[in-house]
Amino acid sequence: MKADKLREMTLDELEHQTRELKRKLFNLRFQRATGQLANTAELKKGRRDVARVLTMSVEKTREREEAR
Numbered sequence: 463m464k465a466d467k468l469r470e471m472t473l474d475e476l477e478h479q480t481r482e483l484k485r486k487l488f489n490l491r492f493q494r495a496t497g498q499l500a501n502t503a504e505l506k507k508g509r510r511d512v513a514r515v516l517t518m519s520v521e522k523t524r525e526r527e528e529a530r
Contacts, residue, residue, distance in 0.1 A: 463511050468518040473526075476519045483512045 468476065487508040493499040 463514060465514060465518065468515060471518070473519065473522050476515055476522065480512065480515050480519065483508065483515060487512060 490505050490508055
């Protein structure tokens, strides 16, 4: 997921995206544990996506607080 797209999202959308990505990451971990995961690089990509969304979330929160 690109940072440009994330910057356009609202805080609620970012929270929803975070939940979805964490759910996807959980499923990937489960697949790895059961030996069904073919592409292990998806785990790294998933963790980075979650971190990216959380970073944008923090930035938006700080912007909102500074505007007050």
